[in-house]
Amino acid sequence: VCSLVLVQGVSVVTSSGPVEYPKPVPLHEQTVKDEKGRYQRFHGAFTGGFSAGYFNTVGTKEGWTPATFVSSRQQKAGRQNARPEDFMDEEDLGDHGIAPRQITTTADFASGRKDVIRDKARAITSLSAPIPGDTVLEDLVAPARSSMGVELLRKMGWKDGQGVGPRVKRRLCKQRADSATRAFGSASPPNGSSESQDEEDGEFLPENLTFAPKDVTPIDFTPKVDLHGLGYRGLNPLAALRGGPGAGHINLFTMDSDRTNSLFGEDRKGQRRRGGVAGQGFGVGAMEDDDEDIYHRDIMSNYDTVLGGEEPGDGLYGWTAPQQYNRTKKDHSKDAAYLGKILEGFTLASDKLETKTVGIFPPPNLPRDFRPVHYFRPVVDLSSVSPMVAQALQTSRGHMAQEAPSKGGRHQLDSAQRRELLGEATLQGSLLNPSRFAPHAEQQQQEALSVWSGPTAQAQTGQTFKPFERTPHKQARYDLYIDQLKQGDRDALELSLDPTMTEWERGRERDEFVRAALLYKPSSSSLSCRFTRGKQDDGVEADTVEVTRDQENDVDDKQAAVKMKMFGKLTRDTFEWHPDNLLCKRFNIPDPYPGSGFVGMPKVKRDKFSVFNFLTVSESPTASASPAPQGNKQSVPLYPDT
Amino acid sequence: RVSGVFHPLIFSRPTSFSLPVSFSPTLSLSPPPLSFSADGNYLLSCGSDKSLKLWSVSRGTLLKTYSGHGYEVLDADGSYDNSQLCSCSSDKTVILWDVATGQVTRKLRGHAGKVNCVQFNEEATVILSGSIDGTVRCWDTRSRKFDPIQILDEAQDGVSSLKVSEHELLTGSVDGRVRRYDLRMGQLHVDFINSPITCVCFSADGQCTLTSSLDSTVRLLDKSTGEMLGEYTGHKMKGYKLDCCLSSKDTHVLSCSEDGHVYCWDLVEGSLMLKLPVGKAVVQSLSFHPSETRLLTAMEGRVQVWGAEPEETEEDVVVVQQEKA
Numbered sequence: 001v002c003s004l005v006l007v008q009g010v011s012v013v014t015s016s017g018p019v020e021y022p023k024p025v026p027l028h029e030q031t032v033k034d035e036k037g038r039y040q041r042f043h044g045a046f047t048g049g050f051s052a053g054y055f056n057t058v059g060t061k062e063g064w065t066p067a068t069f070v071s072s073r074q075q076k077a078g079r080q081n082a083r084p085e086d087f088m089d090e091e092d093l094g095d096h097g098i099a100p101r102q103i104t105t106t107a108d109f110a111s112g113r114k115d116v117i118r119d120k121a122r123a124i125t126s127l128s129a130p131i132p133g134d135t136v137l138e139d140l141v142a143p144a145r146s147s148m149g150v151e152l153l154r155k156m157g158w159k160d161g162q163g164v165g166p167r168v169k170r171r172l173c174k175q176r177a178d179s180a181t182r183a184f185g186s187a188s189p190p191n192g193s194s195e196s197q198d199e200e201d202g203e204f205l206p207e208n209l210t211f212a213p214k215d216v217t218p219i220d221f222t223p224k225v226d227l228h229g230l231g232y233r234g235l236n237p238l239a240a241l242r243g244g245p246g247a248g249h250i251n252l253f254t255m256d257s258d259r260t261n262s263l264f265g266e267d268r269k270g271q272r273r274r275g276g277v278a279g280q281g282f283g284v285g286a287m288e289d290d291d292e293d294i295y296h297r298d299i300m301s302n303y304d305t306v307l308g309g310e311e312p313g314d315g316l317y318g319w320t321a322p323q324q325y326n327r328t329k330k331d332h333s334k335d336a337a338y339l340g341k342i343l344e345g346f347t348l349a350s351d352k353l354e355t356k357t358v359g360i361f362p363p364p365n366l367p368r369d370f371r372p373v374h375y376f377r378p379v380v381d382l383s384s385v386s387p388m389v390a391q392a393l394q395t396s397r398g399h400m401a402q403e404a405p406s407k408g409g410r411h412q413l414d415s416a417q418r419r420e421l422l423g424e425a426t427l428q429g430s431l432l433n434p435s436r437f438a439p440h441a442e443q444q445q446q447e448a449l450s451v452w453s454g455p456t457a458q459a460q461t462g463q464t465f466k467p468f469e470r471t472p473h474k475q476a477r478y479d480l481y482i483d484q485l486k487q488g489d490r491d492a493l494e495l496s497l498d499p500t501m502t503e504w505e506r507g508r509e510r511d512e513f514v515r516a517a518l519l520y521k522p523s524s525s526s527l528s529c530r531f532t533r534g535k536q537d538d539g540v541e542a543d544t545v546e547v548t549r550d551q552e553n554d555v556d557d558k559q560a561a562v563k564m565k566m567f568g569k570l571t572r573d574t575f576e577w578h579p580d581n582l583l584c585k586r587f588n589i590p591d592p593y594p595g596s597g598f599v600g601m602p603k604v605k606r607d608k609f610s611v612f613n614f615l616t617v618s619e620s621p622t623a624s625a626s627p628a629p630q631g632n633k634q635s636v637p638l639y640p641d642t
Numbered sequence: 643r644v645s646g647v648f649h650p651l652i653f654s655r656p657t658s659f660s661l662p663v664s665f666s667p668t669l670s671l672s673p674p675p676l677s678f679s680a681d682g683n684y685l686l687s688c689g690s691d692k693s694l695k696l697w698s699v700s701r702g703t704l705l706k707t708y709s710g711h712g713y714e715v716l717d718a719d720g721s722y723d724n725s726q727l728c729s730c731s732s733d734k735t736v737i738l739w740d741v742a743t744g745q746v747t748r749k750l751r752g753h754a755g756k757v758n759c760v761q762f763n764e765e766a767t768v769i770l771s772g773s774i775d776g777t778v779r780c781w782d783t784r785s786r787k788f789d790p791i792q793i794l795d796e797a798q799d800g801v802s803s804l805k806v807s808e809h810e811l812l813t814g815s816v817d818g819r820v821r822r823y824d825l826r827m828g829q830l831h832v833d834f835i836n837s838p839i840t841c842v843c844f845s846a847d848g849q850c851t852l853t854s855s856l857d858s859t860v861r862l863l864d865k866s867t868g869e870m871l872g873e874y875t876g877h878k879m880k881g882y883k884l885d886c887c888l889s890s891k892d893t894h895v896l897s898c899s900e901d902g903h904v905y906c907w908d909l910v911e912g913s914l915m916l917k918l919p920v921g922k923a924v925v926q927s928l929s930f931h932p933s934e935t936r937l938l939t940a941m942e943g944r945v946q947v948w949g950a951e952p953e954e955t956e957e958d959v960v961v962v963q964q965e966k967a
Contacts, residue, residue, distance in 0.1 A: 555834065555836075558834040559834075559836050562834060565870060565873070567833070567861075567868055568864075568867050568868050568869035568870075569868070571834040572831060572832065572833050572834075572868030573834075574829055574830070574832075575829065575832070577823060577829055577830035578828060579792065579828060580780075580792040583768065583791045584825060586765075586767040586768045586780075586782065587763060587764075587765075587767075587768065587808070587809060587825055589809050589826050592825070592826065592828030593828050599792055600792075601796065
């Protein structure tokens with residue numbers, strides 16, 4: 001269908017037949033206007049009304065243009081006059097014709113499954129391609145895009161390698177357990193433990209944490225329709241035809257799962273010659289990288305003649321070989337296969353571990369409420385607690401009653417008995433212990449009494465600790481208290497308090513004394529002789545300790561030597577020092593360390609702190625040692641004592 | 643402050659570490675009581691008036707003034723061919739001068755504190771400078787680079803003095819150690835003196851080093867072993883950086899003192915030979931003539947050259963005074 005364009009005053013003649021003429025235009029309207037709408041002037045060339053059928057078209061764009069002419073100069077490529085489908089009839093376009101019309105999915109939306117038709121097409125084209133059997137060009141220009149399904153999945157949160165489906169809880173630990181059992185070869189743990197393990201993980205992981213399901217391994221559904229044995233692979237024509245020294249022995253019977261390989265592996269890596277034919281006559285040219293061995297002679301030993309692989313042994317004895325001979329061979333190969341380090345004189349065991357009586361024991365059954373955190377039991381003096389508690393403690397420790405220490409020998413002692421033997425003071429339990437009950441004031445006093453009135457406390461001569469040194473009155477009272485305690489006086493506390501103080505003050509002092517007495521017990525063990533009081537009082541703030549420069553340990557020896565005027569070995573240190581190459585050149589001296597890129601002192605490393613570190617001007621990186629100047633006078637010299 | 647140093651031809655002199663208080667304001671050149679026919683003797687003095695002055699020793703005249711430093715000039719040295727001078731200053735720079743024109747050839751920046759000592763190496767291809775920041779920097783005079791060839795930062799306190807021989811560098815530091823960098827062997831030898839070092843120098847035969855420290859002791863140490871070969875006391879050196887030196891034939895050890903004298907000991911015996919009264923104030927620096935028996939002392943704005951009479955007495959030869967700004 002052609003469109004009709006009616007321009008006033010112009011008669012259009014179309015291909016589909018004559019058109020009615022337009023209305024006659026009066027003479028005064030028969031004007032010619034140019035493209036801008038201005039009246040066209042003819043400059044006296046044409047004054048008449050003669051139009052020869054083309055009324056007022058002279059000089060216009062449409063004037064002399066033949067109506068039927070369309071320039072195809074620019075559109076030559078796009079012109080497609082006819083397609084093959086134009087010449088086909090219904091039979092051809094039908095299902096069994098030469099160009100059946102089907103609805104297929106476009107490549108965008110196609111799935112990843114192999115398209116049978118597409119493969120067939122590829123196979124057909126490969127025959128006629130310049131390199132027969134190879135679809136190089138198609139693979140080169142294959143568009144890199146993922147199908148729409150993958151895109152959709154990705155948009156919904158799927159990642160490569162995950163499975164598809166609802167998210168799963170606690171999948172991770174189960175897998176861990178499974179892998180653990182596989183790795184160590186032990187019997188699978190009973191269900192109870194795995195459940196508890198799940199609970200454990202549930203404690204440590206947030207509750208609502210889910211995992212994506214594991215991706216399924218595609219099962220190969222291709223049926224086995226041949227009569228070959230399982231695992232039979234046949235001859236790989238590429239490998240066979242390739243030949244050469246790389247071929248070697250071709251093992252027809254392997255335990256690789258070849259079917260999965262054929263499913264997944266499109267092109268095996270390492271295959272040098274893709275498609276085509278390889279071999280002795282091919283690939284040897286001037287441009288080839290590797291020269292094939294063109295004089296290679298194929299040997300028959302590359303090919304199996306008998307099923308079952310190589311005969312073990314060297315073939316001399318056959319299956320009647322003595323056992324000893326066979327076994328050694330086997331062990332050697334096993335040893336070689338073992339990747340770890342085998343000690344001298346040892347070899348890998350021949351039979352597995354399960355068969356031995358000393359096997360792997362299953363892990364213990366944990367109680368339901370077991371928590372893998374250890375709390376140290378408080379060591380409580382049995383005499384100062386209620387009998388019920390004492391009984392409970394005893395039973396928990398595994399003893400039914402307080403037995404004599406010597407029962408069972410000196411190896412069967414528990415810590416309390418050992419403490420008695422050594423004469424040590426009772427240990428304080430851990431402060432973090434939640435089950436430690438808050439001691440009562442009475443009990444505290446009892447404790448203090450028991451500690452101080454013990455035989456070991458008596459041996460202490462003189463009071464070594466003065467907690468209240470600052471207030472001599474208080475200290476005097478405290479001393480009185482301690483003396484009273486030593487004598488075993490129960491009312492020591494009351495007697496030593498100052499009656500002139502208020503009741504509240506006395507109460508406070510009472511508490512303080514008791515606590516001080518408990519805190520600073522006489523250390524009566526044999527270790528006490530190893531300890532002595534520090535020079536400085538712990539109570540006094542000792543944040544300024546004067547260390548004069550001369551007391552720095554590192555230079556003591558040197559200074560002593562200087563004082564004794566023994567210069568020489570004692571005062572001299574020698575270090576390896578690398579001068580800069582340019583410096584040696586300027587001094588006209590051969591570089592003592594030519595290859596060393598290092599400048600300065602390689603073996604001495606120290607960091608220096610000085611205000612000058614921050615004041616240096618534009619240190620260039622080409623300058624050798626880092627410009628870190630000295631420390632202050634009080635710093636300890638950091639030279640190694642040679 | 644004045645310092646002057648003897649050199650084969652140009653004598654330059656490092657100044658003292660601390661500033662004496664008084665200056666003499668006048669410039670007067672007194673005619674030498676004794677005349678010397680010593681030609682080609684120059685004296686280089688660097689002072690706290692931020693300038694470097696070149697004098698003729700024989701005539702006592704000022705030849706040229708070199709200005710360019712921002713603060714007082716602490717030390718100076720001349721090259722072997724007298725074509726270049728190097729000087730260092732409290733403005734943390736080392737300046738390489740052209741002698742004839744007086745122009746600044748190179749202004750070498752990099753030290754983080756005032757530069758106490760400077761010296762050319764034998765061929766005047768390297769300038770070595772030691773500073774209060776504890777580093778010794780080796781500057782290249784041949785290239786146009788402004789970065790030092792190498793920075794030696796082993797000192798833990800300021801470097802007070804340094805001397806260069808043909809393959810060695812001797813530095814003395816306030817941390818009480820004398821460090822000798824042997825370029826040929828690639829070694830660093832550290833001798834512990836236990837008291838801040840004020841001056842170090844090599845002996846003429848190259849076997850010993852002389853060290854003066856703030857415990858009023860001058861020690862002669864053996865270079866290879868570090869053993870003390872001689873100890874010279876009697877002078878007073880407690881607070882100021884004063885100089886010491888050896889005589890030209892290594893026969894005597896000389897040292898300044900804070901009591902206004904120059905002490906001279908016999909090197910071998912260690913006994914005090916001469917106590918030269920220079921003046922009332924601290925004698926800051928001294929230098930011995932390389933070949934003749936002449937001593938240069940600087941004290942408080944006066945540089946004096948002392949010569950030896952045949953009878954071993956040293957007499958005043960030339961007094962050069964320098965105007966203070």
